[in-house]
Amino acid sequence: SQELEQSPQSLIVQEGKNLTINCTSSKTLYGLYWYKQKYGEGLIFLMMLQKGGEEKSHEKITAKLDEKKQQSSLHITASQPSHAGIYLCGADYGGNKLVFGAGTILRVKS
């Protein structure tokens, strides 16, 4: 969706390196969801952010919501092969449905 842009489209990192994925909205966010997907499988819920400045962590994955920029960043510390997959952000614009970004493909080289 053009309302929600994810960057980069794809990313290859060496195992042990840190990385950041961004999700930028062109409209006011009421909530921002992060999911992870292995190819050919369903989405796994990681975390949800709803307040400006909010930061949450799940194992080595941290996500922040910058309300002023209408942007969320997902940061992975000391990446591992298990982190490989597709990361998708989903935006809540106040309705009963989510709008998803195109996803970021992450590959981790060991």
Next chain:
Amino acid sequence: DGGITQSPKYLFRKEGQNVTLSCEQNLNHDAMYWYRQDPGQGLRLIYYSQIVNDFQKGDIAEGYSVSREKKESFPLTVTSAQKNPTAFYLCASSIVGREGKETQYFGPGTRLLVL
């Protein structure tokens, strides 16, 4: 074992044929959703249902139909009117969490291929 199941994992459709994808959940969630995922694109909403016997069109409903006769089940039919049905189909259900926001949980998906 609570969760969302989708069947079959792979489905083949012949030209002019209708096919039905199954989605079942035993999580007691009220809302259910169908999405389509194409390579390089995010998920696009086909249909969603907030309660039994009620459903709404999403962004790309043309060529699809649904029913919601039971809380646990939300089958999706891909009709012959859908000219480009090859995609990965994902079903989700949602519940309002502790923070007062709905979180969607997804099934494993069904890959539909046209013969």
